[in-house]
Amino acid sequence: MSRPVVIPLDHVQLKDRGLVVCDIDEVVLEYLSPFTAYLRSRGHDLLPRSFRLHGNIVETASGQAVLDAVVDALQEDFFAAQEAWQTPAALAVETLAALGRDADVVFLTAMPPRHAEARRRLLDRLGLPFPMLATEEPKGPVVSALHRSRPLPLAFVDDIHGNHRSVQASAPEALLVHLMANQVFRAMAPEAGDSIHCASDWREAERIIRAHFAQPARP
Numbered sequence: 015m016s017r018p019v020v021i022p023l024d025h026v027q028l029k030d031r032g033l034v035v036c037d038i039d040e041v042v043l044e045y046l047s048p049f050t051a052y053l054r055s056r057g058h059d060l061l062p063r064s065f066r067l068h069g070n071i072v073e074t075a076s077g078q079a080v081l082d083a084v085v086d087a088l089q090e091d092f093f094a095a096q097e098a099w100q101t102p103a104a105l106a107v108e109t110l111a112a113l114g115r116d117a118d119v120v121f122l123t124a125m126p127p128r129h130a131e132a133r134r135r136l137l138d139r140l141g142l143p144f145p146m147l148a149t150e151e152p153k154g155p156v157v158s159a160l161h162r163s164r165p166l167p168l169a170f171v172d173d174i175h176g177n178h179r180s181v182q183a184s185a186p187e188a189l190l191v192h193l194m195a196n197q198v199f200r201a202m203a204p205e206a207g208d209s210i211h212c213a214s215d216w217r218e219a220e221r222i223i224r225a226h227f228a229q230p231a232r233p
């Protein structure tokens with residue numbers, strides 16, 4: 015048995031229609047590009063040597079990779095400053111507005127909940143008013159608690175395959191879509207596997223989601 019989901023879901027009101035659960039960093043908002051700019055403003059840099067942050071963030075002066083604890087602290091500081099740095103991923107705002115006319119859209123972001131207010135303000139300012147859940151818990155049980163196995167189509171969009179696997183385990187009916195704004199890091203991403211649909215941009219992601227949602231409902 016998986017642990018019960020403890021984050022509040024009361025503010026998410028779903029209608030009887032398809033549900034798109036959507037990650038934020040690298041999917042709805044640019045993350046790696048503004049984070050790199052932020053690091054450079056603080057005497058650091060992110061080198062695209064492999065598909066991870068730890069080990070690839072260096073001190074500019076020495077060229078030395080910083081300790082994992084420093085990476086974590088820099089990420090924490092960036093989350094606190096996100097409103098000044100993060101911008102929408104290409105086509106995200108208009109595509110989600112279009113999808114949101116026909117389906118429920120819920121944001122599920124793997125971010126410490128203490129930064130949720132800043133992120134909410136940023137999303138609202140950018141025209142992304144959809145309900146948001148911020149948690150560092152595995153995503154699968156949260157998606158399952160939201161959807162509750164309703165006989166309605168479900169899609170999950172994320173840039174991290176570990177999150178796809180989590181959702182696949184908890185809500186196997188979900189359509190899994192991989193989307194990642196940063197082209198350099200996307201080229202280094204691990205193989206997706208057969209069950210994950212890779213979209214090169216939001217236009218393709220919308221096409222994949224709409225095709226899935228147009229299929230007949232499960233009995």
Ligand SMILES: [Mg+2]
Nearest residue numbers: 037039040173
């Ligand atoms: Mg992400």
